[in-house]
Amino acid sequence: MGEVRKLHKKLRQIENLEIKPFLTPEENVKISKKEELRVRLAELLLQLSAPQQTQGIVGDDKEKMKRQARDGLDRVLSQTPATKVPKGATQEVTRQAETPGDKTHSPAGTQPATEGPEEDTQFKTLKATWEKSGFRLRSLEGHSDIITCVIAVDNLVVSGSRDTTVKVWHVPTATEQRNLGGHSGGVTCLFAPPTEYCRRLARFLSLSDTERFVLSGSEDCYVKIWVLSTGCCVKSIYTFNAVSALTFIPEGEGHIVTGSDGGKVEVWSWESMERCQSVKEHEDSVTTLQCQGPLLFSGSADGAVSVWEVFCSDPSPLQHLHHWSSSVTGCGSQRDSAFGRLALSPRGDRVFLADGKASLKILNWRTGCVSRLANHSNIAGVTDCVSQTTGILIASCFDLATGDSTLNLFSLPQCKYLVSLTCQESPRILCFAMWLTASGGHRWVTGGRALMVWEQLPSNSKKRGDVTVRRDSHLDAPPVESDRDTEDGEESDDDSEEDYMTQDAPGTEGEHSSSWLRCILQ
Template identity: 70%
Template sequence: MLITSLLVFHRKFCLMAVSCDDITDDAEFRSRRQTWEKAKFRLRTLEGHGDIVTCAVAVDNLVISGSRDTTVKVWHVPTATEQRNLGGHSGGVTCLSAPPPEYCRRLARVFDLADKERFVLSGSTDCCVRIWALSSGQCIKSIYTFNAVSSLCFLPEGEGFIVTGSDAGKLQVWSWSSLENCQSENAHLDAVTTLQSQGPLVFSGSVEGSVCVWEVSGQRTEPLRRLHVWGPEVTGCGGDDGVNGRLILSPRGDRVFLTCGKASIRILNWRTGMMTRLTNHSSTAGVTDCVNQIPGLLVGSCFDITNGESTINLFSLPQCKYLVTLTSSDLPRILCFAAWLTASGDHRWVTGGRNLTVWEQLPGSFKKRGDVTVRRDSRLVDCLLESDRDSEDEQNEVDDDEDSIPQDTSETEEPASSSWLRCVLQ
């Protein structure tokens, strides 16, 4: 009798604890939503590139951007001025990466530079990775990869490694200290369009829709060991005719957020292969080009191919609950995104595409109206995470309800996504 009473008490206590957690989560979400509903931003265009801006990273008060015009430019954000033009590539710049300060100090000592020197890596279709010193704009080293570089990332593990992906699906690893090639893997069947590191893991994604998860083995040679491979039949990012969007990923714990030129953000549990989808547009006419994370926020860009409207959707993490939509008149399609916080805790973002735009969050006491419209899309408010299996079942049913969660239609989204792939790799 005593044991039964204790079990009942334990069950009630657990239910109460869960209920309290839900209440706390709801309160935090409401507070975050109200904050973003009142947010104001000032937009400034950084003019100087002569072609599509394909990538951008932030280092302190600097933004570094890469373009199909073959240049890498360094911008001083507070004054919105171009600080340096790094010309050296003979092909379009496709990717950038900024190593952490401690690894910059190690390389600075090798080249007898100041300990505070910061470096940025750039990859290009000219088959080269260049390492730039930001203080002088000098290219201190160049790595020839024998393949057009379509993605890269820096792996801050051990002595540090540079990981590059090619337009032919090859993954290569380079020593940060010696810049020698440590490993080459035929990882994917098509261009590796995204590489991201998370602790001792590296995630790679390709045009054909596959995602690979790699673990750092600690070896100087062949430092990466493949853990998982999930093909397009799992990720849902492949196409039947072989022409797909530029797959972009952003890892968080066991989940990887994926975009591939469709209306939804795919969420892959990389340990189990379970897929869910998060609606990022209220119809199948939306194209999601990039996904990123800010502390507490998931950011997804969206472009409506029917009316040309470009927006940014914000979701609360870890719940992935929709917060607000940000847009501005004549805002071009957003193909890359970088973000950081100012010393006062306000957000600064940079988006790239046809233009390079700085988003500067204004203080709450700012009286004038900002350049950005903040709204709540009622059609996204009630959209919950759904599994791909559930979506497939629903597609087999006849349902004309316009309020249902939108499904992806590859025929509608294909032209926009394939044109973006060509603009990056050509």
């Protein structure tokens, strides 16, 4: 299995290279070897599982290679002994805080050991419903570079891209409605303030009470506030640092919170637009900021997670509660950490973490206990995004061996696997947004190299969906307690091989590239 792990690592590194905004001739040569490496991986997997079936694999038969790679992976997994579960996570001494949400007694805040018949019936019904679901896919074309962030506002989708633009799309017609050009650097993050706070700003600007606003953060160190109906920029906030994450605190007068590529968390008054707090909490880029009630969660490219309590009546609205380093979360601390990223989604005592590996981490932010939820059947998976909607946890997964992109669905709060949704030739998903339509159907938007709308078809629809619904039995296992994710160790024996990543790019271009990779994978 040593060469298989080495091929996994090289393919992972090539995928990271492809996200970089600038490539050297040597890096382009390495990328050109991707399909060759995938074919070799398929051959090895078949040799390990059934040597007699290795005949007839050809490099130009892409679909056959993908199918045989999947079959080979299944055979290897079925013949491989189960991985030993590490001991419990090291706990750090921190002040405990009481908040509403899920109250569980398991160490990492996972589901109870037993379920009643009612819960089991509800899960089976939900699973059966999703197994029969259909989705129509539509492409939104207009960006000239990677889409780094997406949000939904009513029937509109707002997307930000490395091409420095913010675009507004009308979803029912899949057309571009506005092109918001004003940033001089790539757009890294977006947020739509709640209606109440939009109304306050609209009155101050003598606009309609129904006006909506959108915030955008960029590598040019600016946060811009846009009028959604006209595309006009009504306010620019210079932050002195490249903005890598953005959110809004809907408490009191309201506050904008930004994260920088240098690890700062800063708070800005919604009324005065003045900075009222700045804390250098993280050692690396702040890649994600998420609010949950009176709490704020920040995640960094180094794998650390911080928890803050919000006191909007104080001059400094954020009070620090916990800081869990990468040694606790199991995220980050990899040799190619310059390309590290962390996305998070909080729920009660739990924080779901995606750090570019095959599994989701579940951190109990009170205790520091961590469990691992399988999001791919082997170490060739990459998890970039995680989010929640109406009792469903959704995580993206990109298969390095086949190039397929998948959305995996889990029921909440149990974290039990439901189904996987995939589309042939779908590119890697780097960001997504989701919401429910007036009829209760799901509508999602995914971004990366392509911007796609996923619209759920009615249950009685006779239209054929564009998405394949399947189940991967390897994901049925419940979360397991873990101190450190063993995925890093499974790939760490490749030191003698050529490193496909450029570690020390000369000049400012290398700094720009690594900053981008930290900023865009939120």
